[in-house]
Amino acid sequence: MTRLDWLSRAAVGALRGDVVVPGDKSVSHRALMFGALAEGTSHIRGFLEGEDTRATAAILGKLGVRFETPAPGERRVHGVGLHGLRGTTEPLDCGNAGTGMRLLAGLLAGQAFDSTLVGDESLSRRPMRRVTDPLTTMGASIDTDDGKPPLRIHGGSALKGITYHPPVASAQIKSALLLAGLYAEGKTEVIEPHPTRDYTESMLKAFGWPIEYSPGKATVEGGHTLHAVDVDVPADISSAAFFIVAACIVPGSELHLKGVGLNPRRTGLLAALELMGADISVENERSSGGEDIGDLIVRYRRLHGVALPLDIVPDMIDEFPALFVAAAVADGLTTIRGAAELRVKESDRIASMAAGLQACGVKIDELPDGAMIQGGAIGGGTIDSHGDHRIAMSFAIAGLVASAPITIGDCANVATSFPGFMELANGVGFQLERAG
Ligand SMILES: O=C(O)C1=C[C@@H](OP(=O)(O)O)[C@@H](O)[C@H](O)C1
Numbered sequence: 001m002t003r004l005d006w007l008s009r010a011a012v013g014a015l016r017g018d019v020v021v022p023g024d025k026s027v028s029h030r031a032l033m034f035g036a037l038a039e040g041t042s043h044i045r046g047f048l049e050g051e052d053t054r055a056t057a058a059i060l061g062k063l064g065v066r067f068e069t070p071a072p073g074e075r076r077v078h079g080v081g082l083h084g085l086r087g088t089t090e091p092l093d094c095g096n097a098g099t100g101m102r103l104l105a106g107l108l109a110g111q112a113f114d115s116t117l118v119g120d121e122s123l124s125r126r127p128m129r130r131v132t133d134p135l136t137t138m139g140a141s142i143d144t145d146d147g148k149p150p151l152r153i154h155g156g157s158a159l160k161g162i163t164y165h166p167p168v169a170s171a172q173i174k175s176a177l178l179l180a181g182l183y184a185e186g187k188t189e190v191i192e193p194h195p196t197r198d199y200t201e202s203m204l205k206a207f208g209w210p211i212e213y214s215p216g217k218a219t220v221e222g223g224h225t226l227h228a229v230d231v232d233v234p235a236d237i238s239s240a241a242f243f244i245v246a247a248c249i250v251p252g253s254e255l256h257l258k259g260v261g262l263n264p265r266r267t268g269l270l271a272a273l274e275l276m277g278a279d280i281s282v283e284n285e286r287s288s289g290g291e292d293i294g295d296l297i298v299r300y301r302r303l304h305g306v307a308l309p310l311d312i313v314p315d316m317i318d319e320f321p322a323l324f325v326a327a328a329v330a331d332g333l334t335t336i337r338g339a340a341e342l343r344v345k346e347s348d349r350i351a352s353m354a355a356g357l358q359a360c361g362v363k364i365d366e367l368p369d370g371a372m373i374q375g376g377a378i379g380g381g382t383i384d385s386h387g388d389h390r391i392a393m394s395f396a397i398a399g400l401v402a403s404a405p406i407t408i409g410d411c412a413n414v415a416t417s418f419p420g421f422m423e424l425a426n427g428v429g430f431q432l433e434r435a436g
């Protein structure tokens with residue numbers, strides 16, 4: 001991949017306009033997987049045309065699933081049924097996507113054939129024992145390189161349901177087990193330390209698989225059938241996050257974010273910003289495909305620092321890089337704890353944000369599970385995104401209020417989750433350009 005750097009300059013005036021961000025990444029991955037395993041044809045609308053979700057589609061394609069693309073952001077998935085995938089000796093490349101790899105590990109553990117999941121440099125550093133250990137307890141046979149990708153999954157294992165208490169709150173762990181549970185004898189039950197996004201559960205239900213679930217607990221049993229349904233993917237609140245924070249910090253701004261997914265396990269950023277004094281309202285709240293969605297109206301208001309409550313951390317896990325920027329601009333100190341999971345994302349997001357903010361003159365102390373950020377002002381500087389899409393976009397919003405331009409290194413991976421970010425951002429008043 002050719003290296004792409006960005007330059008983000010201060011906004012000339014307020015940010016204004018309507019923004020429709022791309023479809024939800026978590027929902028798009030799952031819609032492809034369940035559509036593939038269903039009987040019949042599922043139509044996905046609002047599909048995220050990002051590199052992560054396209055990697056999942058390409059893998060399912062190699063396993064014999066046929067897709068049609070009636071228009072960008074749409075997929076017709078010709079399901080092959082629970083036992084209809086066919087194996088390939090080719091490595092299956094998940095690219096940058098932890099979600100793709102961990103969920104597919106569960107799905108592939110139940111197949112009759114062998115498969116190998118590989119990923120890019122960043123994904124190859126991420127911990128996989130969190131899924132391979134419990135899958136092995138279920139009877140799967142998976143080899144790794146010291147708990148890291150590639151994952152060599154040996155097919156033909158007879159899986160047995162287990163009750164599992166994941167040590168960390170992770171929808172990816174839960175989902176990997178539930179997917180394997182479709183192929184297992186007996187009940188597979190996951191009891192979480194804190195409830196996480198429940199898209200796997202709600203989609204299983206929508207595809208007609210019997211499932212019992214309540215926040216923090218989900219149980220499936222093997223031996224049923226998935227039936228094709230149409231899936232409407234909401235706009236991704238994790239992508240909306242950059243515009244939400246941008247409108248909060250650029251004086252005079254007002255942005256309207258349309259049709260954003262408001263699953264209660266995803267709205268922690270809104271709660272955090274409200275605690276910091278933000279002016280955010282929700283209009284046109286409605287339900288779409290079983291998910292809560294709404295339009296967010298975000299107006300500038302000076303923010304103040306907070307001690308972030310621990311219980312909202314899992315509900316905003318991907319939004320922390322953007323929140324770090326809000327904290328750097330807010331009056332006073334913001335303390336973030338309980339977020340050690342940030343260290344095992346596409347980059348170590350605590351270290352990446354701390355190094356980048358320090359380079360821009362912000363006083364920030366790293367903690368093992370968070371950070372203490374002294375807000376006030378952001379200066380210019382040159383930062384490294386470490387190839388992490390969310391770090392790159394976070395410094396794009398930091399540049400809007402920085403006293404000098406911010407050069408952001410290694411931004412190509414923004415295409416994994418948010419193709420078209422630069423154009424959309426510049427359309428509402430960002431001053432973002434390619435550097436060099
Ligand atoms: O299940 C999912 O779709 C996701 C779960 C979260 O990861 P963890 O399960 O590791 O918390 C999140 O960070 C990721 O972007 C998407």
Ligand SMILES: C=C(OP(=O)(O)O)C(=O)O
Pocket residue numbers: 025096097098099100318345346390417
């Ligand atoms: C952590 C993320 O995704 P994944 O785990 O799928 O790579 C993310 O998108 O911020």
